[in-house]
Amino acid sequence: MDDMRYEAPETIDAAVALLAGAGGDVRVLAGGTDILVQLRAEMIEPALLVDVKRIPEMMSITAEDGGFRIGAAVPGAELGEHQALKKAWPGVVEATELIGSTQIQGRASIGGNLCNGSPAADSVPALFVAQAMVGVAGPKGRREVPVAEIVTGPGKTSLAKGEIVVSIFLPARPEHSGDAYLRFIPRTELDIAVVGAGIDLTLDEGGVCVDARVALGAVAPTVLMVPEAAEALVGTKLDDAALDKMAQAASAACRPIDDKRGTKEFRIKVAGVMARRAARIAYKRAGQN
Amino acid sequence: MAKIHVTATVNGDEVEFLCDPQQTLLDVLRDEMGLTGSKEGCGSGDCGACSVMLDGRLVCACLVLGAEVGGRAVETIEGMAKGEQLHPLQDKFLDLAALQCGICTPGVLIAAKALLEKNPDPSETEARFWLAGNLCRCTGYDKIIRAVLETASDMRAK
Numbered sequence: 001m002d003d004m005r006y007e008a009p010e011t012i013d014a015a016v017a018l019l020a021g022a023g024g025d026v027r028v029l030a031g032g033t034d035i036l037v038q039l040r041a042e043m044i045e046p047a048l049l050v051d052v053k054r055i056p057e058m059m060s061i062t063a064e065d066g067g068f069r070i071g072a073a074v075p076g077a078e079l080g081e082h083q084a085l086k087k088a089w090p091g092v093v094e095a096t097e098l099i100g101s102t103q104i105q106g107r108a109s110i111g112g113n114l115c116n117g118s119p120a121a122d123s124v125p126a127l128f129v130a131q132a133m134v135g136v137a138g139p140k141g142r143r144e145v146p147v148a149e150i151v152t153g154p155g156k157t158s159l160a161k162g163e164i165v166v167s168i169f170l171p172a173r174p175e176h177s178g179d180a181y182l183r184f185i186p187r188t189e190l191d192i193a194v195v196g197a198g199i200d201l202t203l204d205e206g207g208v209c210v211d212a213r214v215a216l217g218a219v220a221p222t223v224l225m226v227p228e229a230a231e232a233l234v235g236t237k238l239d240d241a242a243l244d245k246m247a248q249a250a251s252a253a254c255r256p257i258d259d260k261r262g263t264k265e266f267r268i269k270v271a272g273v274m275a276r277r278a279a280r281i282a283y284k285r286a287g288q289n
Numbered sequence: 290m291a292k293i294h295v296t297a298t299v300n301g302d303e304v305e306f307l308c309d310p311q312q313t314l315l316d317v318l319r320d321e322m323g324l325t326g327s328k329e330g331c332g333s334g335d336c337g338a339c340s341v342m343l344d345g346r347l348v349c350a351c352l353v354l355g356a357e358v359g360g361r362a363v364e365t366i367e368g369m370a371k372g373e374q375l376h377p378l379q380d381k382f383l384d385l386a387a388l389q390c391g392i393c394t395p396g397v398l399i400a401a402k403a404l405l406e407k408n409p410d411p412s413e414t415e416a417r418f419w420l421a422g423n424l425c426r427c428t429g430y431d432k433i434i435r436a437v438l439e440t441a442s443d444m445r446a447k
Contacts, residue, residue: 006293075346106348190422
């Protein structure tokens with residue numbers, strides 16, 4: 001760490017060139033709320049730190065094709081202040097706003113939350129059900145990747161050397177769509193999810209669910225999509241029988257570990273409970289737009 | 290190894306400093322500039338004792354590198370009073386004795402000022418959630434919250 005180099009490029013191309021050209025461990029610095037803690041604890045000793053917050057594209061939220069493109073380094077607080085984004089994707093925004101205190105929200109980014117690769121990352125189940133696409137730049141150019149393909153295991157991503165997540169794209173919404181994210185923590189806030197559940201629903205004019213996605217966090221090495229749980233909701237108005245079936249499917253999909261935050265049994269049970277509650281919220285939101 | 294030369298604005302004044310790549314803004318403020326009002330509690334973004342404003346956003350100075358603040362504006366507790374004139378929050382904290390040991394106080398004041406600038410009429414719940422990242426280990430939260438809410442009320446009345 002003594003000879004760590006700090007660079008703050010102003011373009012994506014310059015950032016990619018730095019990341020691709022460097023030897024040794026290289027880290028991308030967005031909000032820094034994980035990296036600075038890891039640096040201090042000497043968990044990482046990078047040769048190069050590339051601060052991406054001087055790159056305008058990575059620091060802005062823009063409307064695109066009826067949806068939104070969120071720069072990977074935009075702090076959480078800015079998502080919460082963006083009224084149009086909050087209206088279209090309340091679940092994504094509420095999930096992101098759960099990350100840490102006001103101070104952390106001033107820095108922590110959605111791109112960082114994703115690339116940090118934590119199984120318990122709050123924004124990621126919400127991004128999964130939103131079918132978010134991730135804009136990646138690298139030495140071979142740009143590509144758009146489904147969010148589910150970025151994280152491959154705890155702390156691990158599919159990004160190749162020199163590649164960087166530039167943005168997250170949230171697509172246009174059909175009418176009568178709503179999303180929600182809930183997590184269980186043993187206190188009121190400022191904690192790491194024991195279980196998280198993201199739900200996205202689309203209803204028809206009569207309030208019948210025509211499309212659904214269910215994703216769970218902190219119950220497997222990566223965030224899990226649970227299509228069987230989603231199928232239990234389609235064709236229903238989320239009556240108790242449908243919610244029971246969905247919750248059972250959610251619990252059945254869990255492959256959690258025991259740790260200090262919760263046991264396997266607890267996580268499996270609570271995954272169903274969180275999914276059920278989040279589904280009700282998403283249903284209500286979907287009916288309102 | 291080569292130090293990084295940084296020019297930034299701190300409490301309205303342009304400043305220049307040299308820092309190591311891994312040196313935090315908190316260390317720069319305290320060790321290079323002698324601005325020791327911002328405290329180091331945990332050094333990992335959990336306690337809020339080092340809260341400062343960075344380009345108008347509340348952040349933990351321990352989670353910012355000094356090298357990152359080039360061209361940016363930093364506001365610390367040292368800039369809160371205008372000369373001898375304390376900020377209304379500072380006056381109220383004194384009136385209500387909303388502190389015990391005082392280590393958390395600079396961070397609490399910076400965070401509370403940011404709250405009132407964003408929301409001049411916070412509910413108690415809103416104030417408590419906003420300040421949840423500022424830990425007081427003397428367990429003085431009740432007086433802190435009362436002081437913030439009374440200041441908000443006074444400032445609205447003016």
